Amino acid sequence: MAYNFDELPNRRNTRSIKWTQYPADVLPMWVADMDFPAAPQITDALQKQIQHGVLGYELLSGSLRELVSRRMMKLYGWEVDPDSIVYIAGVGNGYNIATRLLCSSKRGYLIQTPVYNEFHDIAPKTGFPQRTARLEKRVEGSRLRYEVDFDAFEREVKKAGMFLLCHPHNPVGKVYSLRELKRMAEICLEHGVTIVSDEIHSELLLGGTTFTPLASLSSDIEARTITLISASKTFNVPGLACAFAIIPDPQLRQRFAKIADGMSFEISTPGLTAAGIAFAGKADAWLKSLRRYLTSNRDFAIKYLETHIPNLRVTKPDATYLMWLDCSELKLKTSPYEFFLKNAKVAFSNGMYFGADCEQCVRLNFGTTRQVLTDALERVQKSLQ
Numbered sequence: 001m002a003y004n005f006d007e008l009p010n011r012r013n014t015r016s017i018k019w020t021q022y023p024a025d026v027l028p029m030w031v032a033d034m035d036f037p038a039a040p041q042i043t044d045a046l047q048k049q050i051q052h053g054v055l056g057y058e059l060l061s062g063s064l065r066e067l068v069s070r071r072m073m074k075l076y077g078w079e080v081d082p083d084s085i086v087y088i089a090g091v092g093n094g095y096n097i098a099t100r101l102l103c104s105s106k107r108g109y110l111i112q113t114p115v116y117n118e119f120h121d122i123a124p125k126t127g128f129p130q131r132t133a134r135l136e137k138r139v140e141g142s143r144l145r146y147e148v149d150f151d152a153f154e155r156e157v158k159k160a161g162m163f164l165l166c167h168p169h170n171p172v173g174k175v176y177s178l179r180e181l182k183r184m185a186e187i188c189l190e191h192g193v194t195i196v197s198d199e200i201h202s203e204l205l206l207g208g209t210t211f212t213p214l215a216s217l218s219s220d221i222e223a224r225t226i227t228l229i230s231a232s233k234t235f236n237v238p239g240l241a242c243a244f245a246i247i248p249d250p251q252l253r254q255r256f257a258k259i260a261d262g263m264s265f266e267i268s269t270p271g272l273t274a275a276g277i278a279f280a281g282k283a284d285a286w287l288k289s290l291r292r293y294l295t296s297n298r299d300f301a302i303k304y305l306e307t308h309i310p311n312l313r314v315t316k317p318d319a320t321y322l323m324w325l326d327c328s329e330l331k332l333k334t335s336p337y338e339f340f341l342k343n344a345k346v347a348f349s350n351g352m353y354f355g356a357d358c359e360q361c362v363r364l365n366f367g368t369t370r371q372v373l374t375d376a377l378e379r380v381q382k383s384l385q
Contacts, residue, residue, distance in 0.1 A: 003289040027376045030349040034236045034367030039283035060087040067279040078216035086245040089265040091200045094228040098196045103128040107161035113355030116170040131156040144315045168201045171324045171363040173317020185221045195225045201320045203234040206295040209318040231278035242271025297366045308381045321367030328360040344383035
């Protein structure tokens with residue numbers, strides 16, 4: 001079956017945050033929400049559920065836990081006990097629960113910046129201190145890449161009760177090497193720090209990239225890791241509020257579940273249906289086509305920017321549909337977010353929300369049609385002339 005990712009449904013007449021946040025003359029290239037319809041295998045299953053007519057309360061079934069477990073084995077050779085899988089309303093919900101479980105006013109949580117803006121919101125929500133170990137930026141011509149600063153990492157992790165890992169990384173699109181993963185995990189174990197690994201983008205791999213869940217590296221690492229996964233980003237169903245926490249350690253899982261229960265969120269019936277289709281592999285052909293399209297979009301965007309705006313530095317993401325742009329060499333008189341919004345009518349994600357010293361950066365969402373992506377890049381180029 002052929003899948004067409006060049007058709008864009010009209011989302012301005014919906015309640016879409018992405019398409020209604022800005023005026024109609026602005027192209028939205030910001031929030032991590034693809035413009036493609038969900039896989040038809042998922043929408044067909046949802047239609048059947050609606051036609052059935054009853055949308056009552058549900059529980060996470062053993063069969064769905066089995067599906068998640070089997071997918072971890074199929075993709076990564078990682079043996080996950082189905083009983084270790086806990087339902088959560090979203091990955092963000094999961095790491096906020098974990099923060100309340102693992103942190104205190106003295107031992108906060110560690111993040112690596114630049115990183116997903118929601119990671120920065122945990123401190124004001126909980127009152128627990130945020131520790132930061134910046135990723136080291138490497139510049140090679142107009143290309144950016146980021147590496148782990150292990151000295152900074154070890155220095156800061158000693159003050160934390162939790163290390164919140166973003167893997168694959170948002171916004172720079174990095175998939176960590178096995179060496180990096182092992183060393184970060186070893187340092188955490190040495191200092192008694194539990195790892196919470198946000199792996200929501202783990203199936204959105206570009207080109208020939210491969211992915212390894214951090215918890216799969218060893219039984220010792222697995223016992224000190226909470227892995228957060230969801231079908232929401234990969235299959236573009238973030239509005240269905242369904243995710244899972246994989247917590248192999250029984251005591252840690254019991255404590256996590258107790259806090260989650262106290263937050264009183266309801267289980268999403270459509271979310272479970274979509275997750276069941278996704279983790280059963282029934283939409284994998286669609287996903288394979290999507291990956292090819294996103295990889296092509298990534299390569300097109302990089303070539304366009306390197307050709308027409310060579311002093312704008314860009315990452316080449318290994319995964320996700322997000323690209324990090326460093327605009328510092330453009331010497332703009334205002335922030336690039338404000339400049340492009342005003343002069344190009346393009347809305348990027350504002351870099352200042354991803355970490356200190358990121359004011360001259362923006363995040364580009366290329367999870368859209370080639371036509372929209374081209375239009376946005378051309379607007380950016382013209383605004384700089």
